[in-house]
Amino acid sequence: MTRRTVAWYVHHHGLGHLGRLRAIAPHLDADVVALSSLPEPEGLPPHVDWVRLDRDDEPVAGRRPADADPAVGGLLHWAPLLHPGHRGRLARIARELDARGAAAVVVDVSVEVTLLARLLGVPPVVVAQPGVRDDEPHALGLRAAARVLAPWPDGVVPAAHLEPVRDRVVFTGGISRFEGRVPSAVERAGVLVLGGRGGSDVTAAHVDAAARATPGRLWTALGAGAGWSDDPWHALTAADTVVSFAGQNSVADLAVAGARAVVVPQDRPFDEQAVTARALARAGLAVVEPAWPDPGRWPEVLDRAAALQPDWSVWGTAGAAARAAEAIDGVARRGGLS
The missing domain is CATH 3.40.50.2000 (Glycogen Phosphorylase B;)
Structure with a gap:
């Protein structure tokens, strides 16, 4: 046949x-x-x-x-x-x-x-x-x-x-293309900014300022003014907190990784990311900030993310x-x- x-x-x-x-x-x-x-x-x-x-x-x-x-x-x-x-x-x-x-x-x-x-x-x-x-x-x-x-x-x-x-x-x-993959066998630490490839208003200067405002926390970035990796799985599952945009694939990747996340929706047609981000906040799955926080707010934002106990199974990945x-x-x- x-x-x-x-x-x-x-x-x-x-x-x-x-x-x-x-x-x-x-x-x-x-x-x-x-x-x-x-x-x-x-x-x-x-x-x-x-x-x-x-x-x-x-x-x-x-x-x-x-x-x-x-x-x-x-x-x-x-x-x-x-x-x-x-x-x-x-x-x-x-x-x-x-x-x-x-x-x-x-x-x-x-x-x-x-x-x-x-x-x-x-x-x-x-x-x-x-x-x-x-x-x-x-x-x-x-x-x-x-x-x-x-x-x-x-x-x-x-x-x-x-x-x-x-x-x-x-x-x-x-x-998520990462469904079924085993998380990295390391203790989670640091902050990962997962920038994506669809464009954003978050730059390397934003990330550097946030890092300076949170001494003692190591920040790394993929996208958002930094280099990209075609396979960010290790970085995603090794970070204590992931700062992400609210695209559908990004959110699914957060769910598969079981990440504690700060989600900053980007401006997209038809409020796509804003609607998704509000849904994440209602479900208690992520700390949602409507725009990139000022540097002085990052310690408090990361503390709230650290206190999360997200049940990502509700995302159905x-x-x-x-x-x-x-x-x-x-x-x-x-x-x-x-």
């Missing part, structure tokens, strides 16, 4: 979307063709093929795509007029779905790719994001989805935008990637039909 093929659209902002692919793909009973503007990463499973797409966010002949009516008057999020990169990437996606006979396409994330897939008759599995997403494009994309994956636990993070399609939503719990894969495989087997 020929193996099914699942296409997977990976958005190029940050590395969280790629991280979900890495976590879920090993559990899929299908070949995968990944479609993204990102360069092909190293270490993908052998059943994952990578197709590099044109960029659709770069100026052409001095014309910015943001000036070419990309939102279509509020109907879509990003479809700039007469942009060859935008046209080329959607045409390439259509060719790949056709040539490979894709049985489903995971979209993480793009309303436009979701609609393209559905117009081509390929059932889309949409990866949802938290936040205040009550706009028309999000509603349209969710309605077009055969299944919706929400990578957080049901009832912990507000998700009013998912209510109209709740019968199609699978709350997987937090998805155990088995989350496998649950997502099961939902995707189900759509591919049934052709998007219930």
Whole structure:
């Protein structure tokens, strides 16, 4: 029997979307063709093929795509007029779905790719994001989805935008590529700033000032003005306190590591990180600061983090990637039909 093929659209902002692919793909009973503007990463499973797409966010002949009516008057999020990169990437996606006979396409994330897939008759599995997403494009994309994956636990993070399609939503719990890994066998000590790759307003100067205000505590940073590690697991599980942003992958990694954490949400569209951070605070899982604290406040902030006894099991990371894969495989087997 020929193996099914699942296409997977990976958005190029940050590395969280790629991280979900890495976590879920090993559990899929299908070949995968990944479609993204990102360069092909190293270490993908052998059943994952990578197709590099044109960029659709770069100026052409001095014309910015943001000036070419990309939102279509509020109907879509990003479809700039007469942009060859935008046209080329959607045409390439259509060719790949056709040539490979894709049985489903995971979209993480793009309303436009979701609609393209559905117009081509390929059932889309949409990866949802938290936040205040009550706009028309999000509603349209969710309605077009055969299944919706929400990578957080049901009832912990507000998700009013998912209510109209709740019968199609699978709350997987937090998805982390580190699920199942053993923590470092060292006594936890020091403070780790886990900066991520999606951009932030936290710089090396912010970290240095916090370190000077907390003598006796060793601070290290990954991102946030410092170098990055493609595998921060050892640093994550060796730190006494982790200072993190509130992206979905970062929070899932904190949960798998059982970290005592200070979470500082970054400014993201639709208040994605702010909504997630408030949910963490309500659940008693982290100390949440709405902005990077002034240096003099850090001793008190770290003391509060040290007193935490977070029950990270409520974030549902155990088995989350496998649950997502099961939902995707189900759509591919049934052709998007219930």
